[in-house]
Amino acid sequence: MKFIITAAVALLTFAITSTAQAFCGFYVARADTSLFNQASQVVLVRDDDRTVITMANDFQGEVEDFAVVIPVPTFIEREQINVAERGVIEHLDAYTSPRLVEYHDPDPCVRYELMSRMSADAAFPQSVREKENKADADGVTIEASYTVGEYDILILSAEESDGLIRWLDRNEYRIPKGAQSVVDSYLRQDMRFFVAKVNLQEQAKLGYSYLRPLQVAYESNKFMLPIRLGTLNAKGKQELYVYGLTRTGRIETTNYRTVKLPSNTDVPEFVQHEFSDFYRAMFDKQTTMENERGVFLEYAWDMAWCDPCAADPLSGEELRKLGVFWVDDSSMIAPGKGAARNVFVTRLHVRYDKQHFPEDLVFQETGDRQNFQGRYVIRHPWRGETSCDASAYYDEVKKRQDREAQALANLTGWDIDDIRAKIDYIDGATPEPDEPWWKRLWN
Amino acid sequence: MDTIARTFSALRDPRWYQVFVLSLLLGFGIFVLDFGIRWQNAVVIFASAQATQYLCSRFVAGIPYDPLSALITSFSLTLLLRTDLAALAIVAAAIAISSKFFIRVRGKHVFNPANVALVSLMLLSDSAWVSSGQWGSATIGAFALACLGMLVLTRARRAETTLAFLVAYGALLFGRALWLGDPLSIPLHQVQNGALLIFAFFMISDPKTTPNTALGRILFGTMIATIAYTIQFIFYEPNGPILALIISAPVVPLIDVLSRGHIYRWERPAAPAAGQFKGVSS
Numbered sequence A: 001m002k003f004i005i006t007a008a009v010a011l012l013t014f015a016i017t018s019t020a021q022a023f024c025g026f027y028v029a030r031a032d033t034s035l036f037n038q039a040s041q042v043v044l045v046r047d048d049d050r051t052v053i054t055m056a057n058d059f060q061g062e063v064e065d066f067a068v069v070i071p072v073p074t075f076i077e078r079e080q081i082n083v084a085e086r087g088v089i090e091h092l093d094a095y096t097s098p099r100l101v102e103y104h105d106p107d108p109c110v111r112y113e114l115m116s117r118m119s120a121d122a123a124f125p126q127s128v129r130e131k132e133n134k135a136d137a138d139g140v141t142i143e144a145s146y147t148v149g150e151y152d153i154l155i156l157s158a159e160e161s162d163g164l165i166r167w168l169d170r171n172e173y174r175i176p177k178g179a180q181s182v183v184d185s186y187l188r189q190d191m192r193f194f195v196a197k198v199n200l201q202e203q204a205k206l207g208y209s210y211l212r213p214l215q216v217a218y219e220s221n222k223f224m225l226p227i228r229l230g231t232l233n234a235k236g237k238q239e240l241y242v243y244g245l246t247r248t249g250r251i252e253t254t255n256y257r258t259v260k261l262p263s264n265t266d267v268p269e270f271v272q273h274e275f276s277d278f279y280r281a282m283f284d285k286q287t288t289m290e291n292e293r294g295v296f297l298e299y300a301w302d303m304a305w306c307d308p309c310a311a312d313p314l315s316g317e318e319l320r321k322l323g324v325f326w327v328d329d330s331s332m333i334a335p336g337k338g339a340a341r342n343v344f345v346t347r348l349h350v351r352y353d354k355q356h357f358p359e360d361l362v363f364q365e366t367g368d369r370q371n372f373q374g375r376y377v378i379r380h381p382w383r384g385e386t387s388c389d390a391s392a393y394y395d396e397v398k399k400r401q402d403r404e405a406q407a408l409a410n411l412t413g414w415d416i417d418d419i420r421a422k423i424d425y426i427d428g429a430t431p432e433p434d435e436p437w438w439k440r441l442w443n
Numbered sequence B: 001m002d003t004i005a006r007t008f009s010a011l012r013d014p015r016w017y018q019v020f021v022l023s024l025l026l027g028f029g030i031f032v033l034d035f036g037i038r039w040q041n042a043v044v045i046f047a048s049a050q051a052t053q054y055l056c057s058r059f060v061a062g063i064p065y066d067p068l069s070a071l072i073t074s075f076s077l078t079l080l081l082r083t084d085l086a087a088l089a090i091v092a093a094a095i096a097i098s099s100k101f102f103i104r105v106r107g108k109h110v111f112n113p114a115n116v117a118l119v120s121l122m123l124l125s126d127s128a129w130v131s132s133g134q135w136g137s138a139t140i141g142a143f144a145l146a147c148l149g150m151l152v153l154t155r156a157r158r159a160e161t162t163l164a165f166l167v168a169y170g171a172l173l174f175g176r177a178l179w180l181g182d183p184l185s186i187p188l189h190q191v192q193n194g195a196l197l198i199f200a201f202f203m204i205s206d207p208k209t210t211p212n213t214a215l216g217r218i219l220f221g222t223m224i225a226t227i228a229y230t231i232q233f234i235f236y237e238p239n240g241p242i243l244a245l246i247i248s249a250p251v252v253p254l255i256d257v258l259s260r261g262h263i264y265r266w267e268r269p270a271a272p273a274a275g276q277f278k279g280v281s282s
Helices: A087-095 A112-122 A128-140 A161-170 A180-190 A199-208 A270-288 A316-320 A391-414 A416-422 B001-013 B015-033 B039-061 B066-081 B086-102 B115-122 B140-156 B160-182 B183-192 B194-203 B214-233 B240-258
Strands: A020-022 A025-030 A039-047 A050-056 A067-072 A082-083 A099-104 A142-150 A151-157 A192-198 A214-219 A238-246 A252-253 A257-262 A294-302 A344-352 A361-365 A374-382 B081-083 B126-129
Touching: A020 A391, A039 A087, A039 A361, A050 A087, A067 A214, A082 A142, A087 A238, A087 A294, A087 A316, A087 A344, A099 A270, A142 A161, A161 A180, A180 B160, A199 A270, A238 A252, A238 A361, A252 A294, A252 A344, A270 A294, A270 A344, A270 A374, A270 A391, A391 A416, B015 B194, B039 B066, B039 B081, B039 B086, B066 B081, B066 B086, B066 B115, B066 B194, B081 B086, B081 B115, B086 B115, B115 B126, B115 B240, B160 B183, B160 B194, B160 B214, B194 B240, B214 B240
Parallel strands: A039 A238, A099 A374, A257 A294
Antiparallel strands: A020 A025, A025 A099, A039 A050, A050 A214, A067 A192, A082 A214, A142 A151, A151 A192, A238 A344, A252 A361, A294 A344, B081 B126
């Protein structure tokens, strides 16, 4: 049984919790794409009408069952398809992930003035050939077929979608219901299709046990991502990460609302140990608030630097692998060395289904070069010995801890009392629930 | 007594309704949608639009200073223009207002002030853009916008351009979906776009830059819709409607010559015949 996986679906990345030092604070955790099952990652490199698209897949199953039908806006040739290394996308994921940073309050008695400076800083914004025989009878022309890396690639053109669907059917591809009308629509919009399936011999020769991302380079006015085929065989909602690499500024969708994820919020200390849960809960709440039609901005930054860094910026070599054609060897700069590379990265996170996202995603590049990151802050109070009367400091910390509890409840929709129970209050006492007395009267 | 009478008479000017509705929209955009309007941009747009209006009224046209139409243009610019550079916002406001005084044919200005500013900035700079997706597609929101806009239009009594545009654009979108075999949820989603409705109700409805006859306005609205559709769905470029308006605007004098009509005046009570710069407004 073969499957048609019509969307690019996510890479299984491993959660790495490393601790890297950052500006006035320590980066402690990040929310990378491995948090969500069945997440696809797509890198869109775009300048004028040139596009390089890299699709990473989280295909879970036997690789011999894997096949993907990908719509592309123009006819493509052998040299326009490539297989990328997964590591580069993992690096891009890590670099752009929402992050948790921590600060430690100093001893309130000795360095009082430093603390106020720290908090001011914290507020810093922050196979195949034999198949050709039957092709013509179906009205499908295999315009070309190649083997690229471990993939067999067939570039198809079909006069009518039923021809393409019949051809796919005859070749034992399982086609999701409703695919015909979508394929028909794409064909009328002069889009082409290619089919990629795994060549097991090649894969054994290359020695990969997983599927590497596929890349296509093309020239077209259409700055879009076809998601409609992907909504057909999906089990429920799908997670999609789109990384835009552009020259001028941030990318955004023109036919759906692009919304910044809440950021730069102080959250309680315990979030450090459940950052993944925190991030998922917050994302759930935000999608609901946007009527499940929002595209979320998680990161927008000049590739030359980061602060705090969840991972080093990508090197010039890595960027070229992703298809950033305007970066040449001369602009290869050691990571972290803050020099302009004219590469602006945008990370968008979309949770989509057919009902809420009926149309393909259409993008535009904006002139916005303002930095944005999903950044959450924890502040550890001073718990050491004090040599003076620090009661004013402790009062302030207690107030701060409750503000953090409120902020967390607002972001995630978690119960405020559950949150308070988990907080290690500075005076050891959990505050009484402050809701009106009648709230619990009949419960 | 005289002052009160004059105030009442001034309030009958339909542009006050536009100001009211546009401030509601701006408030909704800032406080509910939170789509990143920089307050610095709003301030410089409103200030430089008024300054340009004052200077041009006094030294170019020699007419009394009327802040109202420049105020409406400022709202449209603030709602639609996105830039990180305050200097560009100033340039936008200056281009918008001065276009009314310098680009004129047969006693009417040719371009919608906000429209000409948006297009010039998008062509001249990489740092200005229009975020057409930022209004989202909440059905109720779209409906509310449409109703509010309608109110403005009935007061201005020149609804034909807007209606012709919406009917023609809607027909093209639904026609495309039928031809492609797409579900109707697609054109429905495309029509439920806040920016599209703002464009239809507040930009192309501008009576000063639309043809003088009803037939001319229907022709004009249909033409904008066809060009907008071509840009957006045949050439796959963003901002179809805004570009379509700038392309269509120079045709208005021609339509006017072919179908003789009367130049629109904002003030309700009869005023003496319009001189060349009478009613230099949005």
